[in-house]
Every structure is written in structure tokens, then in C-alpha cells.
Amino acid sequence: MSAQRLSDVLAEARAERRAALVGYLPAGFPSVDGAVRALTAMIEGGCDVVEVGLPHSDPVLDGPVIQAADDIALRQGVRITDVLATVEAVTRATGAPVLVMTYWNPVDRYGVERFAADLAGAGGAGCILPDLPVEESDPWRAAAERHGLATVFVVAPSSRDERLAKITAAGTGFVYAASLMGVTGTRAAVSADAADLVRRTRASTELPVCVGLGVSTAEQAAEVAGFADGVIVGSAFVKRLLDAEDLDAGLAGVRDLAADLAKGVRAG
Amino acid sequence: MASPLTQRTTHPAATSAVAPFLRGPDMSTDNFFLPDPDGQMPTARGYFGSFGGAFVPEALVAAIDQVATEYDKAKADPAFAARLNDLLAHYTGRPSPLTEVPRFAEHAGGARIFLKREDLNHTGSHKINNVLGQALLTQRMGKTRVIAETGAGQHGVATATACALLGLECVVYMGEVDTRRQALNVARMRILGAEVIPVRSGSRTLKDAINEAFRDWVANVDTTHYLLGTVAGPHPFPVMVRDFHRVIGVEARRQVLERAGRLPDAVVACVGGGSNAIGLFHAFIPDPGVRLVGLEAGGHGIDSGEHAATLTVGDPGVLHGSRSYVLQDEDGQITEPYSISAGLDYPGIGPEHAWLKETGRAEYRPVTDAEAMEALRLLSRTEGVIPAIESAHALAGALVLGAELGPEGLLVVNLSGRGDKDMDTAARYFGLYDSSPEQDPSQEGDR
Numbered sequence: 001m002s003a004q005r006l007s008d009v010l011a012e013a014r015a016e017r018r019a020a021l022v023g024y025l026p027a028g029f030p031s032v033d034g035a036v037r038a039l040t041a042m043i044e045g046g047c048d049v050v051e052v053g054l055p056h057s058d059p060v061l062d063g064p065v066i067q068a069a070d071d072i073a074l075r076q077g078v079r080i081t082d083v084l085a086t087v088e089a090v091t092r093a094t095g096a097p098v099l100v101m102t103y104w105n106p107v108d109r110y111g112v113e114r115f116a117a118d119l120a121g122a123g124g125a126g127c128i129l130p131d132l133p134v135e136e137s138d139p140w141r142a143a144a145e146r147h148g149l150a151t152v153f154v155v156a157p158s159s160r161d162e163r164l165a166k167i168t169a170a171g172t173g174f175v176y177a178a179s180l181m182g183v184t185g186t187r188a189a190v191s192a193d194a195a196d197l198v199r200r201t202r203a204s205t206e207l208p209v210c211v212g213l214g215v216s217t218a219e220q221a222a223e224v225a226g227f228a229d230g231v232i233v234g235s236a237f238v239k240r241l242l243d244a245e246d247l248d249a250g251l252a253g254v255r256d257l258a259a260d261l262a263k264g265v266r267a268g
Numbered sequence: 269m270a271s272p273l274t275q276r277t278t279h280p281a282a283t284s285a286v287a288p289f290l291r292g293p294d295m296s297t298d299n300f301f302l303p304d305p306d307g308q309m310p311t312a313r314g315y316f317g318s319f320g321g322a323f324v325p326e327a328l329v330a331a332i333d334q335v336a337t338e339y340d341k342a343k344a345d346p347a348f349a350a351r352l353n354d355l356l357a358h359y360t361g362r363p364s365p366l367t368e369v370p371r372f373a374e375h376a377g378g379a380r381i382f383l384k385r386e387d388l389n390h391t392g393s394h395k396i397n398n399v400l401g402q403a404l405l406t407q408r409m410g411k412t413r414v415i416a417e418t419g420a421g422q423h424g425v426a427t428a429t430a431c432a433l434l435g436l437e438c439v440v441y442m443g444e445v446d447t448r449r450q451a452l453n454v455a456r457m458r459i460l461g462a463e464v465i466p467v468r469s470g471s472r473t474l475k476d477a478i479n480e481a482f483r484d485w486v487a488n489v490d491t492t493h494y495l496l497g498t499v500a501g502p503h504p505f506p507v508m509v510r511d512f513h514r515v516i517g518v519e520a521r522r523q524v525l526e527r528a529g530r531l532p533d534a535v536v537a538c539v540g541g542g543s544n545a546i547g548l549f550h551a552f553i554p555d556p557g558v559r560l561v562g563l564e565a566g567g568h569g570i571d572s573g574e575h576a577a578t579l580t581v582g583d584p585g586v587l588h589g590s591r592s593y594v595l596q597d598e599d600g601q602i603t604e605p606y607s608i609s610a611g612l613d614y615p616g617i618g619p620e621h622a623w624l625k626e627t628g629r630a631e632y633r634p635v636t637d638a639e640a641m642e643a644l645r646l647l648s649r650t651e652g653v654i655p656a657i658e659s660a661h662a663l664a665g666a667l668v669l670g671a672e673l674g675p676e677g678l679l680v681v682n683l684s685g686r687g688d689k690d691m692d693t694a695a696r697y698f699g700l701y702d703s704s705p706e707q708d709p710s711q712e713g714d715r
Contacts, residue, residue: 057470057601058587060482061325067469080599104323105586109600130325131586135313156327158489163329181327182487 003150006097006125006173009048010208010229019225019265021046022210023258024101024234025241026053027086028078029069034247036089038254042237043094045255046262050090051128051234054083054102061103061130063185065235068242080110084122091123099152099173101128107140116143126150126173134170141170152176155201157193168205174230175201179213185235187214195227218264225268233261300356300363301349301401302518303511304550309620314503314590317626319619322502323586328482331489336504338409343511348404355400359433360390362397362515366523366680371650372663376670379677380528384520384548386684387655393685394516394544395426395497401512403430406493413437413492417481419446419474419540420611420658421453422685423497428462438462441480443473446610452689471604474540474614478588498541499618502589506618513547520680521551533673534559537682538661539632540576540612542621544684549630559631560624563665565607566634576605578617579625579632592619608637608693611658611685639664641697644687656685657693 013020023042027035039050055070055078062070087098100119107115107129119127126149132140134153144151150173155164158181168175179194180187194211201209210230215221216239221231237254244250314320322332342348356362365385373381386394406414414436418424424440431438440457444466447454457464470476478501485494499506499513517535524532535552537545539562552558567575575581582593587602595603595615607613624630644660646667647653655663659682666681673679687694695701 057603058475058479060479060588061486063483071469074601105594105596105602106600109583109585109596109598131323131589133322133324133326133329136321136323154326156325156329158327158330160330167326178327181489183483 002097002120002123002125003148003173006049006099006150009097010174013048014208014229019228019268020048020208020210020230021221021258021262021265022049022051022230022232023047023237024051024053024232025237026055026066026069026073027083028055028073028076029238030072030241030247030250031076032078032082032086036086037247037251038241039086039090040093041251041255042258043090043096045258047096047258049097049099051099051101052083052086052090054080054100054106056103056106059103061183063183063235065186065238065242066184069238080106084118087119087124088122097125098123099126099128099150100124104129104132112139112143116147116149120147120149124149126152128152128154128176130154134167137170154178155197157181157197161200161204164201165204168201168207171207174208174210175205176232177201177209177211177228179211179215182213184213186216186239190215190220190223194224198228218260221261221264222267225265231261231265298357299349299353300515301352301512302514303343304514310503310507314506316620316623319584319592319622320503320506320590322589323591324502324589325486327486328489331485332502332504334409335405335508338405339504339508342405342408348408352401352404356397356515360396360400361388363519364388366520366527367653368527369647369651372647373670375646375650376667377673377677378675379670379673379679381666381670381679381681382524382527383653383681383683384516386516386544386682387659387686391422391426391429392688393422393426393656394513394547394682395423396429397515397547398497398509398512398543399423399426399430399495402493402495403434403436406436406495407434409493411491411493413439413488414495415439415441415481415484415492416495416497417474417477418442418497419477419613420609420656420685421446421450421457421689422611422656424462424464425453425456425460427495427497428457428460431462432460439484440464441467441477441484443467443471443477445472446474446477449693450610450689451692473605473610475602475605475616482588498543499546499620500541500588500590500592500616506590506620509543510546510550510620513543514550516544516547516682517549517551520548524680528678530678531555531558532678532680534561534669535680536561536563536662536666536669538563538612538658538684539579539617539621540565540614540658541616542618544682546618546620548680548682549624553629560629561665561669562621562630562632563635563661564632565609565612565661566636567606567608569636570634574606575634576607576613576615577634578615579621580634582615584622587616590619592622593617609640609657609661611656612661633665635661635664641694643667644694645698653683654687655683656687657690659684
């Protein structure tokens with residue numbers, strides 16, 4: 001029941017009266033082994049939870065940074081089996097909850113039941129499928145429940161209250177609140193919509209609400225930690241690896257950023 | 269409100285020459301907005317059988333709900349139909365003619381072939397039918413900015429045209445490869461005041477232009493309508509775009525009855541995303557004796573792996589917001605399509621086509637680059653009509669079908685666009701330039 005481990009970790013953060021830190025990196029980037037080491041470094045640096053991206057050829061919700069990383073991973077031939085192996089290796093090395101974040105078609109094509117079974121077998125905690133709306137999610141949620149996986153839904157500033165209730169009733173683990181209307185990527189400031197969305201989401205659910213999209217610095221993490229249960233950071237980690245001279249420098253950059261952000265979520 | 273029957277102003281030939289029972293249900297010449305009258309398909313959630321749906325990020329759910337709601341209201345609003353009909357008649361130039369092409373048909377086993385002349389619409393293709401409808405819808409929604417994807421540039425040109433007409437801001441995403449092979453249409457869009465953004469991600473063609481348009485839409489949805497140009501995408505786009513193009517088949521059905529005195533053996537159209545094909549096919553679906561034949565881009569041949577024959581060799585999957593057939597590998601990664609025709613160079617297909625294939629109501633065949641280019645040259649030289657390379661795929665299919673049917677055969681082929689935009693590609697393909705122009709690898713049909 002890896003979904004339980006996710007809930008426990010988020011509850012521990014809440015008990016410490018701080019926000020949890022959730023980090024994202026795509027599997028296979030900059031290499032399969034490099035991604036395992038980078039995800040491990042993120043957790044050692046201070047991330048409580050990690051999301052492993054399953055790279056997709058058509059990442060319509062991702063900005064240029066994650067597109068570039070997905071592209072590198074796919075050109076090197078990363079496969080779904082590599083993603084599952086990454087989940088297993090990071091889970092075994094760290095004990096932290098590991099989610100998979102991807103688009104629906106790879107899961108659908110791999111086979112919904114097979115993917116849920118294999119992800120659970122790898123020790124995964126659950127899935128975030130941002131292009132699978134709640135209306136289309138019954139087959140996935142049934143499989144996820146059978147295999148003890150969390151299903152994390154995304155809510156957006158455009159989500160009306162009655163929709164928030166419907167989505168949060170179907171979700172497990174936590175709710176991913178998109179801080180703004182847009183694709184992934186770093187932003188200069190946290191959107192003013194984020195706090196309002198978290199407030200509205202909390203009105204319909206007891207699940208922790210974690211905020212992502214556009215958060216990249218300790219200051220922003222502290223700001224978000226002031227009103228949310230968790231802070232999700234993706235593109236800023238990817239950028240550390242993209243900009244690094246070599247893998248070791250990239251790993252150091254990822255570890256430093258995680259440590260920085262971990263201070264941020266404790267200052268909120 | 270008067271019923272459509274009493275409002276009808278029928279062409280004199282229709283009343284005198286054709287028995288009433290041969291006329292279709294939608295006969296008026298002044299009504300060009302003809303949503304599916306039976307309304308059986310799709311389901312409320314946008315499904316044609318197991319295909320369709322709306323696989324969109326939460327940030328777009330409110331926007332597509334708004335489009336669906338506003339489209340339903342527009343359908344019920346006589347003022348919307350009146351405005352659209354006025355534009356389709358006096359701006360687009362509907363109805364488009366049906367042209368018989370006997371000299372071309374000599375090469376098709378002597379079957380009778382009629383072309384539905386969507387190339388004669390304003391802007392040079394069928395795309396304007398849908399664009400005017402959605403542009404008016406954009407105004408109804410109070411939005412001021414329109415984004416669009418384009419492959420061949422025909423949808424982009426039509427969108428830029430409608431935006432100029434209605435005073436809307438227009439941004440068109442176009443794969444970088446396509447901006448080069450359809451440079452004329454890039455210039456047309458810019459003259460019309462649109463911003464054309466070359467897309468450099470992925471295969472740098474239509475699929476990637478759609479990805480980029482979705483990214484823009486998520487970020488600007490308050491002010492912006494995504495004027496999707498084909499019958500793919502999330503519900504309600506496949507049904508709405510089909511409804512706006514349905515006039516093609518309704519007109520063609522009436523015209524062929526007037527001219528040939530019977531329904532055709534087959535109606536024939538090229539399919540990329542599938543908008544011109546569904547427009548032609550739809551009014552013929554209830555006619556069991558009429559075969560619906562779609563021609564896909566076979567590129568260098570199915571066995572070469574370089575093609576865009578989604579229904580011939582693809583599998584069910586989810587791309588750009590709906591479940592349909594897609595070209596993909598065993599991990600669900602979309603594979604890069606290839607066609608000499610920018611408008612057919614797409615690894616997906618509208619969900620209604622997937623359903624028509626699965627139920628056996630329509631059939632889909634691949635046509636290679638070489639077959640399409642030969643058909644382009646043949647129609648030009650036998651009939652004085654230069655087709656778009658996209659439409660030339662349908663013509664190539666008609667040559668084969670005609671030979672299969674023999675001299676008694678009767679075909680209606682959708683000439684969905686004119687070929688002006690393709691003259692550089694064709695001149696290079698056939699070696700028609702006096703001196704060798706600057707070489708551009710994207711023009712060679714190999715990427």
C-alpha cells in the first residue's frame with residue numbers, strides 16, 4: 001500500500017507544521033542511471049516526495065524546459081520499463097514515496113491494469129495524469145485502487161467550486177493545485193490565483209493540497225508554504241541538470257536546490 | 269418561425285428535373301449551416317462508439333464546456349444561422365459548383381467523375397466553412413483573440429481571413445518544416461494581419477503546431493478561442509467542425525442527383541485530420557448504396573514506414589484530446605508521420621472516421637506521394653484545374669476506384685483545395701524551374 005506511505009509522509013510534514021516539498025524529474029534524463037541518481041539526490045537534499053516523469057512525445061502541458069528533457073530522454077530511447085525501474089531504484093534507495101507523472105496515452109497503450117500492477121510492483125506510490133479528466137478516469141482509478149496506488153488529480157484556477165468537489169472526491173493522496181493558467185516552467189512570481197485556489201479546494205476536501213507550476217526558488221517555496229500543504233518544483237530541477245557542465249555538477253546543483261527549497265518550506 | 273421546407277428556395281432544375289423522392293432532406297440553397305439533423309452521434313460526452321471524448325487538462329475543461337454550451341445556443345439561434353449563411357453565400361461564394369471531369373475520367377476506366385469544387389471557395393479550400401462558424405462563435409463568447417494550427421496553411425489562411433473580417437487578433441502556429449514548404453500561405457497570413465509562429469519542437473509539422481496551440485490556449489484561455497481546424501481534438505470540436513462542413517455533402521448530394529439523376533457509387537476525399545472528408549461523407553451516411561472512401565497519405569509507401577496512413581496502420585490511442593486511431597509505438601509515443609502534403613502530414617484522425625472505419629461504413633486506403641503528384645499533373649492537364657496536393661490524394665484514389673467500377677461507375681470527389689500554394693513543391697518535384705532554385709531539403713519530400 002504505497003499510497004499509504006505518501007499519505008503518511010504528507011501527514012508527518014503537517015505535524016511538523018510545515019509544507020512538504022515535492023520534486024519532479026523525468027526518467028531517462030540525462031540518462032536512465034543519471035535520473036536515478038538525480039532523484040535520489042533530490043530526496044537526500046530535502047524533498048519529501050518525488051514525481052518521476054514518464055517522458056512523452058507530445059507533452060502539451062509542458063513548457064520548453066521539460067520538453068527539452070523529455071526530448072533528450074526519448075532520443076536516448078527511454079522506455080516505460082526504464083521508468084518503472086527508476087521508480088523501483090529510487091524507492092529502494094530512499095524509502096521516499098515515488099509517484100509517476102505522465103500523459104494518458106502511454107499508460108493506456110501499456111495497458112491500464114498492467115501499468116498499475118507494474119507500478120505497484122516497483123514500489124510506486126501513485127500517478128498524476130494531467131490530461132486524464134475525472135470523467136474519463138474510472139478505469140484507471142479502479143486499477144489504482146486494486147493495487148494500492150494514489151490517484152492525484154490536478155485542479156486549476158479555472159475550476160469552479162462544484163468541479164473542485166467532484167475532482168477531490170475522486171482523488172487520493174493529495175490534490176495538485178496548478179498555481180496559474182499555463183504550462184510548466186519557472187515564473188518570476190507566484191500567481192495571486194494560487195492562494196485562492198488552495199482556499200477553495202480545502203473547502204471541499206481533507207486531502208493535502210500541494211501547489212505546483214512556476215515555483216522555483218526558496219522565497220517562492222516559503223510564500224506557497226504559507227498557504228498550502230506542499231510545494232511542487234519541477235522545471236527548476238530540470239534546469240539545474242540541463243545547464244550543468246557534467247552529471248556530477250548537475251547532481252550537486254539538484255541537491256543544493258532541494259536543500260534551499262527545504263529551508264523555504266520550513267520558513268513558510 | 270417558418271419551417272425549413274417553406275423557406276426553401278430551390279434551384280429551378282431541382283424541381284423540374286428531379287423527382288421529389290430523390291431530393292435529400294436539406295435542399296435549400298440559402299441555408300448552408302446544416303448541423304446533423306438526427307443528432308444521434310456523438311454521445312453527450314463526445315463519443316462515436318468507443319472513439320472521441322475529451323482528454324484535456326483541467327485548465328481547459330471550463331473553456332471546452334463554454335465552447336460546447338455556446339455552440340448549442342448558436343445552433344438554436346436563428347440570428348447565428350442567418351449571419352453565417354449570409355457570409356457563406358456572399359463572402360465564401362456558396363454553393364460551390366460540382367464540375368464533371370470527363371477527360372480526367374478517361375484515365376479512370378471511363379467512370380463518370382464529378383468534383384465538388386471546395387477549391388473555389390474564398391481563400392481556396394473547404395476550411396473557410398468551419399472558420400467562419402467558429403469565428404462568429406468567438407464573438408458570441410466575447411473573446412477577442414483567436415489561435416489556430418495549420419499544416420498546409422489553408423486553415424491558417426482561412427482563420428487569418430475571418431479574423432481580418434471580424435476584427436479579431438490572430439496567431440497561427442505552423443510547424444517550421446511547413447512554413448518552408450508552404451511559404452506562399454505564410455505570406456498570405458501575414459498580409460492578412462496574422463502573426464505566424466514557426467514551431468520548432470518534435471517533427472516540426474502539424475502535430476507539433478497543435479501541441480503549441482494547446483500550450484497557448486491553456487495560458488490565454490480567458491481572452492482566446494482555439495479555432496481548431498479539423499474534426500479531431502476534444503469534444504465538442506469533432507462534432508462542431510463536422511457540422512460546419514456538413515454543407516459540402518448536402519450540396520454535393522443534391523447536385524449529383526440533379527446532374528446524374530442518381531446517387532454516386534462512392535464519394536471520395538483525402539483524409540489528414542478528416543474535415544473535408546467528413547464534410548462530404550456525412551450527408552451520404554444514410555445512403556447504403558454509396559461507398560465512403562477516404563484516402564490517406566501513403567508517403568513513400570506503407571512498407572517504407574514513412575507515411576501518415578493513420579487508419580491503415582495505426583492503433584487506437586489518445587492524441588490531442590480524443591481517443592481515435594494514432595500512429596504510435598508500443599509505449600504509446602506518437603511516431604513522426606511523413607507526407608509530401610503538409611495538410612495530411614498528421615499522425616491522428618478525427619474520432620468519427622475511426623468509428624466509420626470500425627463499423628465498416630467507410631473505407632480508407634493509402635495513396636503514395638508519387639500517385640498523388642501524378643494525379644495532380646493529370647487533372648491540371650486534362651481539365652485545367654490545379655488541385656492542392658492534399659486533394660490530389662483523393663483524385664489518385666478516384667483513378668483506382670473508377671477503374672474498379674468500370675464505365676457504369678459514378679464518383680463524387682472532394683476537391684478540397686486549390687494548388688497554388690503547392691506550385692513550388694510541384695515545380696521542384698517535376699523539375700519545372702528553368703534554373704535550379706536554391707535547394708531546400710524540406711522541399712524534396714525527404715526529411
